[in-house]
Each structure stands twice: as structure tokens, then as C-alpha cells.
Amino acid sequence: MKKLNIVLLSLVSLITFGIFTTQSVKADSLSDQPVMTLGTSLTDSQKQGTISALSSQISGSDSNYTTVTVTGDTLVKYLNPSGSSFTSSSGVWSSALIQKTSSGSGINVKIVDYNGTNNITTITADQYRNAAITAGISDANIYVTSATQIDGSGALAGIYAAYASTGNSLNQSQVNAAQNEMGVLSGITDANKGTDGYTDKQLNNAVAGMKSDIAQKGTNITVNQITTIVNNNLQRNDLQNIITDNQKQKIINLMVEIRDSGALKNSNFKKQASRLSSDITSKAKNLFNNLDTQENRNFIQKIWDSIVSFFQGLFN
Template identity: 75%
Template sequence: MVKKLRVILLSIASIVAFGIFASSINVAKADDTLKEPVMTLGTSLTSDQRQGTIDALSSQLSGNNNYSTLTVNGDTLVKYLNPSGSSFTSSSGVWSSALIEPTSNGSGINVNIVNYNGKNNITTITADQYRNAALTAGISDANIYVTSATPIDGSGALAGIYAAYQKDGSSLNQSQVNAAQNEMGVLSSITQANKGTDGYTDEQLNNAVAGMKSDLAKAGSNVSKTEITNIVNNNLQQNNLQNIINNNQKTQLVNVMVQIKNSGALDNSNFKQQAQKLSDDITSKAKGIFDKLNTEENRNFVQKIWDGIVSFFKGLFN
């Protein structure tokens, strides 16, 4: 009896010890957020521009004023952006800079493009594109501020954001980073192609993409390409883009979602929550745009035809 009791106690102790060990592993694995703010500074900045950039970014800090700095150069661009198809070299210049501030759990990813001397010098990448890329790369719960002393596309700031997490000891999945960079290129090209198009805004596209990611997460890592295609089409329709985004662009979006699935992003339990938060925030901040999507003028052609048919038969029966 004593022997049996001893075996039982040893078994319980082993289970408890294993549970504590497993728990510590899970906590360590989940700790992929920054421990303190990190400011990334482009290596091509003059001393005056560098100080001006520091002043512009540090003024945005909402809490902890202590931050570390990281210089971003051509090698940083090559390391983080070239694997997805960019062609930067070690001698590439970098002016765009960023400040990444960790926030409380559940606050989501927030991006603000900060004016430099009263001017927005980020010419290509929009705030919502930065947010979607950060989500795909595996970043969560952070305020990100981006600026540049000279007009530039903003790639240097993006590479700096990725590098900041590695500097802080957090590891972003390179496959997700590659997917994020590819996604950034696709969204930027679609927005550029539709600049000035009636009924199109960058907010609509990024809201649709955030919705696609949320639906992907709900579907799970075994989602098929056919299901992904349906998810893409449904979210484009929900954002009134189904007749604006052409077939080639739709194919590009489907391929982006397939790459996100293959990157392992859907295995992150936080991905779905962050995607939904991003979509809610875009809708809230651009409420006027999304309110207009529900007006009579902007309802799609097929719906109007169907409403006409319904109205016609109602008239007959009445």
C-alpha cells in the first residue's frame, strides 16, 4: 500500500512538473512583443535630418520615453526585403525611419505616418498597408510611427520594423515576413493602378484584405485554394470593389492569401483577433467612406436588377 501511494505521489509530482515546464515553454514562445520602444533611423540621414527625425518620432511616444535606437542600412533592406523579390543592394540609401512602441494586450496594430517639418514624405506605402504587412509578419499590439526627412516610398521604415523585433530578441517568422513584403507590393500596385478611380479608396482595399485574413483564420490552416478564392471575392464584394479590382489583381490577392496560409501565420491564435481588430479600426477611422458604400448610388448592378424584379412581381400581386 505504501509502495502504491509512493508511485501515485511520484506520478502526480511528475505531471505537475511537466505542466510547469510546458507552461514556461508556451509563455516564452508567445512572448513575441517588444520589451521597450525601438527607434529605427535611416543610415542616409544627415546629422540635422537624423535629429529632426528623432524629434518627430519621439514626440509621438504615449508612455515610456525610454527607447533604444537601430540604424537601418542597405544590408537591412537586402536581408528583410529582397527574399520577397526586391532588388536592394548594400549601397542602397535609407531615409524613412520608424518608432515601434509596444502596447497592452489586445490593443491591436496602429500606424501613424508622422509629418516631417509639416510634410508627409512617405510617397507610396499607406498607413493601412503598413498595418496589414505588420499583421502578416506576426507583429501584434504595437503603435508604429513612420516618417522620412525626404520624399521616399517608405521601404526603409518597413525593414527597420522587422529588424527591431530581431534586435529585441523576438523572432519573426521569415516566411511570414516574405508574405508581408509580397502583400505590400501587391496592395501598393493595386492602389497606384486605381488612383483616381471613382469608387475606389485604399481604405476599402485594406479593409477587404484584413477581412480576408480574418476569414482565413476562421477557416483554418487546411483551407483550400477554392475556399480562399471565395473568401477573396466575398470580401471584395463586401467592400464594393468587385467591379473595380480586375481579374489579374484578384489573382494576385488570391496568391497573397495562399502565401499567408503557407507561411504558418494561421497557426498563430492571435492572428484572427488582430485581423478583426484591424478591420474594425479601418472601418471606424474611415466611417464616411464605408457609410457611402451602403447608399443607393453605390449598390452593385446585379443587386439593382434583382430589386427591380422583386418590385415588379410585388406590383403584379398587389
Template identity: 65%
Template structure:
């Protein structure tokens, strides 16, 4: 666990505190990408990580920072981790601010042909980044060694903060909990018919957008109703267990209490995220929408049949 937390956490974490000279401090309006590198990487792994993360830049400039165990202590321990200054850091990431309204985009990159992020998905990173308060950014994640990637987000929001955007620690804590909760539910439902990580993350993103309509005064019972509706909408009613549903509800209550809903852009970013998830898994959501349409048509037919049954007091046979 420590190893995975190190990776991305380190990477982006380095952004917020690391060893920058005064002339290289990132300004709030600076869109120069920032690459975070774990202090435990060997020299060859460090260069390989840089090459992997910056391949899309086509030679454009970027900044680098080194993340250490002390950075993990500062950013992750408040959310329940137990790192020390001697903890290793392998995970790495690159973050780049983008234009307003572009949303949060995450891509997990192979390292030497292998996806070494073994557990956390891109959609899970997106949802957690939204909760942490990150907006409009491209985020790239990779690892030179196999790691579950749970700590990656910590580095991401630390890096984002270094670009001049302050993040609320309560939201950061909620984001870390979200990463653990959603990845755990996906692992529990792995290979189960009717389940996909995209459906779960779309349900959570949709719930956030609905919650934002009410604002920070939304009640816990309203959150419960929203979760039930989103689970049904994403065809997960017979897949998600009651315990997993309770975890999602508790998570969203924590997100509400963190102050995330007070952000004017939270709803827009959540809606954007939901659209991204659906566009990225069209085969799944086209099927779900088709089924939803069939269910609606059947409901209309049932209503018509019941109407005439009541009207004529007899059985109506269609066919």
C-alpha cells in the first residue's frame, strides 16, 4: 500500500512543495506541465518515467519535481495514511492546466509496454480529482513498478495546488476516501455480470451533479434518494449490495460535509465528467439507454392495458 501511495502521490505532491528554485515556482496562470517524480526511482527509471509522461508534449517545455516520504506525510497522513519521512516513493504523474470548461481528463500510461497501475482506473482518478477541487486539467499517471495506484491522486492535487490553486484539506481527505471506496467496490464486483467500473463512476458523477443542485444544505435523506436513483439509472440495482450502497452514501455525505458543493463550478465539472465517462464507454451506455427505452415503452403499454382493464372491467389481450 505504501508503495502505491508513493507513486502518484509523490509525483504530484512534489508539485506543491518540492525543490523549485525561486525562478521556477509555478504561477497560478502558468499552464506549463509539471512532472512529479518519486524519490525512490533509479536514475534509469526516472528518465524512463519522464519520457513516458512527456511523450505527448512533442518537445514542449515542462517542469519537474521530486516527491519524498515527507511529502506523503504532509498530504496523505491527514486522510488516514501512516507514512513516514522514510517512506519510499515510486508513483509519478504529470498535470497540466487547460482552458476553462474542458473538464478533468486522466490517462494512465503504460511504462515500457506495461500498465503498472494495477487497481485504480482513470475514471476513479477523475471522480476523486473532482472531489478534491481540481478543475480543467489534463492528468497523466504512470509507474515504473507495479502498484495499485491508490496514492496517485494525492500527488495530483498537490501538484495542482502548486500551480497556484489552493485545495481544501477536507476535500482532499474525501477524495482519498473516494478513491479507496470506488476501487474497493470495483474489485468486489470484478467479473460480475452487469457491472462495470464506468457504470459505478457515472452513477457517482451523476449523484454529485444532482447534489450540486441543492447545494451544501442538501439533507442525508436526499443524498440517499439520489444514490438510489443513480444506481437504478445505471442498471446497478441488482449488482450493488446494500453494504456497497451504504459506502457510496456515506462517501457522498462526507463530500457534502467537506464543502465541495460550495464551489460554483462543481456541478459543471461533475456533468462534464459524466459525459466523458459515457463517451468513453459508449458500448456500455448505449446498451443501458436501449434497455431504459424498452422499460419505458413497457411501462406505457402496461399503463394503457391497466386503463382499459379498469374501463371495461375485464381482461385485455394484446396480440
């Protein structure tokens, strides 16, 4: 009898283990079929226009997509935990299409014009990309559009809902950090509109670099270490004299929140952040080559030293 109980217990354990191992999924994975999220406030005409704008970005087998409707309740569920104050009756117009890509391809975001106009007024493509990394998303093409002028937060809530619709809900702590990140970065960019020597790409490149450096240190990284990393990346992007102390503290607080959200436990986090930084830099070579960074100053100094040495040799 005792042996029978042991055998039965072993079988139950194996079956239970088998169930949980076969049902476990990566939080940042997505089904092979693209998911389109549509704001519930769209009129029939706007809905068709939105579908046309987003579906034009994909072709072939990817043309078959599933649809998720984003409502006020969706905003409440995903955005309010980070401090937003949406209600069930809140309107949603910004929409998105998310498409799974091959491993290592990174996150790519395109803001698609609606009838020839970019109606996403606040959130930039690089801000969407940075937030997606923080939320735990990896290797995806994301297309965003809106039939009316709007900040674009509804589209990101829709992206979170798209993952949930495939049974792969994202970590809410990371989603909260991602939403706070959107607020911090868009706020800094808005405050520095027209400021000489500032671009949104510099800030997002700096933040991506911060994430990569923090991930390299691991989950036990201290606030002092985070502060040093923030300062170093702001300097690398020539923002040290533009970002105010208050804005810098917000960035430091954000990095601490990202550390505490569990994002650093994801092996893809560092890779995605590094890839984003490299991509931003490569797509804006002229901007980053002309920055008055220490690296560029050292390079220019070496050229000048060579010129001086050359002429000194002639005169000697």
C-alpha cells in the first residue's frame, strides 16, 4: 500500500509538472498573427480609415490579423495603476498594430499618417520604443496611428491588451514603469522645445544607454550607481547642461523604478536596450557625430595635436 501511494504521488507530480511546463509562456511573446487594436471612440468612417492605414504596413501572410477593441476600461486597467485618471467612459482614438518579428530584430515603431497627417501629438516613436522595452516587449514591429489629434497613450494601452489577448500578459509593475517613463520623457521633451542643442533622440538614446548599463550591473545595483550611470549617459549625449536637476532626479527615480519592477530579470532587456541605442545612433549619425561630447572633443583634440605637431616639425 505504501509503495502504491508513492507511485501514485510520483505520477501526480509528473502530471502536474507536465501541465505547468507545457502551459508556461514567455511574458513578452506574441502569437505569429499580428494584432490590431482599435479605439472604441472611432466612427465607422474613422475605423475604416484606421484599418486601412495600419493594414497597409503589412503584407502577405501577415495580412490576416486579429482585432482588439480598446475601451475606457482598457485605459483604466493598464494606465491608471501608474497614476493616470481615466474612467470607463474615457474616449479612445489612437490605435496600433503589433507584429511579431524574428528573435534579435528588436523593437521598431512607426507612427503612421492618417489621411496624410500625423495625429499623435505627444509621444514620439523612440518614446514608444523605450516604453515597450521597459514593459517587457521584445522583437516586434509596432505601427501607431490616430484619426484625430491625440497624445497616443491609448495606442500603448492597446499594445498591452494585445499581448493579454494572446494569453501573454505583461508584468504590471513593468507596465507601470513604462507609463511613468512615457510621462517623464514626453514632459522633458515638451519643456525643451526650441532649446538649442536638444532633441528627443538624444534623450531617448541616453535613456536606452542607461537601461543597458543598469542591466549590466544587475538587480543589486544601488541608487548611487544608478545616479552615476544617469550622469554618464546624459554627458555622452551632451545633455548635462540642458537637463535640469529636477528633470535628472525624475530620470533617476524612473531608473530605480525600472530596477524594482523586475525588468532586469529579463535576459532580453539589456539586448533590447543596447539595440535601441545603436539603432537611434545609426539613424541619426549626423546628429550624434556633431554632438559636443567628450568623445568627440577628444577626437578633435587628437586631430589638432597632429596638425600642431606637423607644423612644429616643419619649423624645427
